[in-house]
Amino acid sequence: MDLLLGVVTLPFVFVFGASIGSFLNVVIYRLPAELSLLYPPSRCPKCHHRLGKTENMPVLGWLWLKGRCRWCRAPISARYPLVEAATGLLFCWVFWQFQFSLNTLGYWLFVSWLIALSLIDFDTMTLPGELTKSGLILGLGFQLAMGWQTAQMSNGLMTGVGGAVLGLWLFDLIGIIGLIILGQVGMGDGDSHLAAMIGAWLGWKYLLVTTFLACGVGALFGGGARALGLLNRREPFPFGPFLALAAILSVFWGEQIISTYLNIFFPLI
Structure with a gap:
């Protein structure tokens, strides 16, 4: 600029x-x-x-x-x-x-939804369906509008739908694995709905980046808080703020993170 x-x-x-x-x-x-x-x-x-x-x-x-x-x-x-x-x-x-650009208007909306959801989750350990569902619909609308700009509306819609479905399934799977290994629910329904919303906005690739970043930061926070005695071993903590932070980072640096990952682990591709 x-x-x-x-x-x-x-x-x-x-x-x-x-x-x-x-x-x-x-x-x-x-x-x-x-x-x-x-x-x-x-x-x-x-x-x-x-x-x-x-x-x-x-x-x-x-x-x-x-x-x-x-x-x-x-x-x-x-x-x-x-x-x-x-x-x-x-x-x-x-x-x-x-x-x-249209990206600016869209991401202003996206950031607003993420801020509200993350702080509500921090306060109440809940992610209201009114926000996750409306955010998902807006994300699909954003993908349609982006597709319209390039005369590929169907591709834009598929990007949003694919990301939303992956987010829902991925976090449901994480929750099931947590239940099997830890004997308690690893993720709440609200987290999978938030992941679906993020997938609708960002698509499946950036959703995976978001998930990786959120899990990494969340694990560091949880481990540190338990080491300092701020959290009990099985005491839950809100994961929505970590997902929101990771999604915002993916908006700005998602492509660089993917490129860096590929260059390190798959340099010949």
Whole structure:
């Protein structure tokens, strides 16, 4: 991307992404609680005072309030501005990589779904079907749109469907193997549904990259947490955040990871 174009455009992209992150905070909090995403408007969870325009500004509102409600002085979690800032930065990263293209719009949606799902899983150890199913449908729509650009809509749809089916079967198989070896469920149904959603967006090749990365990082985290006494030996932990992180890495570096793997292990192909 041209440096001047980036300097002019990226601040607007960040503000847009941070605003989406603000809405994702609402989704993360309200969807598991089965509350409306639209009503009531954003308010203090303690005294229920409705936030004003300046208080509701992404990132800056929290800083202006110094992390406390203006009215009851109850602390406001720092996670809210962190989610907003992270979403804004990821939107900038996507835009820098793909510029003005259908990929940018699609991956903005994809990243938003992954952020919401990973944090809901972190909080509740669940992955809501409303998000995984809608994300899967959007992923198939994205593959159709990408195929339409190249006059190969059927190929695009098959890429999405193949990735979704592989994700579902692969993680169901991992769950069965975990049950046989460990005597307990290795993966929940939500993880296989999230894998199917990721497969619909990225196709089967990048799904395999995502699975490899997620399992590797998840194993390191789980082993480290158990070694430090933070987790019991058979205590489960949410796998969705690792899948989401790995999927985002696959969006940007999936092809390089595949090429590196092939060059190391199959240099003559």
